[in-house]
Amino acid sequence: MSSRPKAFGNLMAEVIRPKLCVGCGGCSAVCPLNSIEMAGSTPRLVSLCISCGMCYNNCPRTSFDKETLEERAFGATGGESEIGFYRGLYAVRALDERIRERCQDGGAVTALLAHRLSEGCVAVVAGLKSNGVWEPQPMVVSTLEELLEAAGTKYTPSPTLVGVASAVKEYMAEHVAVVGTPCQVTALRRLQLGDHSEAKFSKALDLIVGLFCMETFDYGRLMEFLKSKGVEPKDVHKFDIKRGRFLAYGADGENLLRVKLREMEELVRECCHHCADFTSELADISVGNVGSPDGWSTVIVRSDRGEEALRGAEKEGLIEVKPLDEVEPGLEAVVKLARFKRERAKA
Ligand SMILES: Cc1cc2nc3c(=O)[nH]c(=O)nc-3n(C[C@H](O)[C@H](O)[C@H](O)COP(=O)(O)OP(=O)(O)OC[C@H]3O[C@@H](n4cnc5c(N)ncnc54)[C@H](O)[C@@H]3O)c2cc1C
Ligand code: SF4
Ligand code: SF4
Ligand code: SF4
Known part of the structure; x- marks a missing residue:
């Protein structure tokens, strides 16, 4: 006899109440009845649940086989590597002055997304609520001006997947490029390539840009x-x-x-103490500052799509790219933090 799928009640018991929920909004994005709303970073069931299991089975904090997702996304797994599977390591800097003025580090994220916009995508980014102070909210954007508006790091969480759902279901976008922290990237990858993936998201997700992340604050x-x-x-x-x-x-x-x-x-949010992924190991392309000099971004290319985006942005004159081993402090600094985060999660 087949058992009933785990549903929102199980998410509540296993993820939300034990404070493991990262507030990514994945459960809200995937619920076929739109029965889950985000109250800030906390999901709440606001109407009928038919126990379909989609929220539970796409949550980044319920169990899943990471290697299967890596195989599907990259055709290979990261094995013992502290930074996951990769095919290229670079230091990258935006060439557009407007991006350089607004961005957090080297502007690689904004430049990569700008390139995808010019290829017909919309982008989902973490902007700021207009009626709040430094309160992140996901935004669906289609112009460079909007991307610039959302540039820069917010050290508090944004329910990014709610923005992706809006892009796919409300804007009816066929190609979506998105940026997120490692936990959000995991949710996106499950939604795209997991055993309980959702066809609308699988089809629309064009590029997943992951950020490095050690923690976020409440x-x-x-x-x-x-x-x-x-x-x-x-x-x-x-x-x-x-x-x-x-x-x-x-x-x-x-x-x-x-x-x-x-x-x-x-x-620091409780969920971050249990998080082992520093470099967004399931992203198409990951970006952080550690490893590169000030004003540059460290970029880890993992998938074909990530490689195409990097080369496309370079060809469009949006970025300058150097091998990471030509800059200081380089890869070892990234690996050191990634190792530290993995050890912290085990403690
Ligand atoms: C919470 C957090 C912690 C981080 N910790 C580290 C760290 O320990 N070490 C390290 O090397 N790098 C860390 N980073 C990454 C770093 O801060 C920069 O985001 C990265 O270097 C990219 O720089 P950039 O100039 O290319 O970004 P930009 O071109 O300025 O673009 C940044 C993009 O990130 C998006 N964004 C901002 N905040 C969030 C958020 N909270 N959730 C989802 N998307 C967001 C914005 O929408 C924007 O599109 C962290 C980022 C975040 C969000
Ligand atoms: S209907 Fe499905 S996705 Fe929605 S809350 Fe229930 S189990 Fe979760
Ligand atoms: S999908 Fe995201 S927001 Fe929903 S319970 Fe899981 S971690 Fe929390
Ligand atoms: S440390 Fe970063 S990636 Fe991990 S749960 Fe916290 S916000 Fe998400």
């Missing part, structure tokens, strides 16, 4: 922390993490805050 706790340090969140123009310190800058580039990350441990 939004409410971060806002309180800033105020406790005398920093008005609305005065912050850019946040950054460099050499173990969290930094906030004002509109004129003035430094408003510089604190050791160690002082901010209480702000």
Whole structure:
């Protein structure tokens, strides 16, 4: 006798209540009845559940076979590599001045997405709520101006997959390029290539750009922390993490805050302590800052689509590309953090 699929109640018991939920919005995106809504980073069942199991079976925090997804996405697995499977490692910098002015590091993400827009995709990015302060929200964008608006790192979570659902179901987009943190990338890959994938998403997902990520902060706790340090969140123009310190800058580039990350441990979301993926191991192409000099992005190319996007953006004159082994500190710095994150998750 076949057993009933695990449903939202099981997600609640195994993922949400134990604080393992990353707030990616995947369950909300995939529910055929649109019965799950995100209240900030927390999914809630707001109407009928028919126990189809789609939410449970596409959640990045329920069990799945990572190697199968790697085989399907890359035709190979990462094996023992701390940064997953890859076919190329680069230092990349955007050539467009507007991107360089707005971006977090080298602008590789914005440039890659700009290239996909010029090839007919829409992009799903993490913008900011217009009626909030530094509160991320997924946005479906189709112009460079909108991409620039959403550039820069938000160190709090965005339910990115809700944005992908909007692109696919409301905008009826046929080609979607998306950027996300490693947990969001895992959800996207399950939705695209997993055993319970959803055809609409599998067909539409064109490029998954993954970010490096060590942790995110709880939004409410971060806002309180800033105020406790005398920093008005609305005065912050850019946040950054460099050499173990969290930094906030004002509109004129003035430094408003510089604190050791160690002082901010209480702000880190519980789910991040259990997360072992630093480099978005299931992305088509992954981007971070560690490994490259300031003003450059470290780029890990994993799939054919990732390679095509990198070369397409280069050909379009959007980026400058160097092998990672030509810059300092290079791969070892990435591997060191990836190893640290894996060990932390085991503890
Ligand atoms: C929470 C978080 C933690 C990170 N931690 C590290 C780290 O420890 N080490 C490291 O090397 N790099 C880390 N990164 C990546 C780094 O901050 C840059 O995002 C990356 O180097 C790309 O730079 P860029 O100039 O190419 O990005 P940009 O061209 O500025 O584009 C950044 C893109 O990221 C999207 N984005 C921003 N915030 C989020 C979010 N919260 N969720 C989903 N998408 C988002 C934006 O929509 C934008 O499209 C982190 C990123 C995030 C979001
Ligand atoms: S209907 Fe399916 S996807 Fe929606 S909540 Fe129930 S089990 Fe989850
Ligand atoms: S799919 Fe994402 S938002 Fe939904 S329960 Fe799982 S981790 Fe949380
Ligand atoms: S540390 Fe892991 S769970 Fe936390 S935001 Fe980053 S990828 Fe997601």
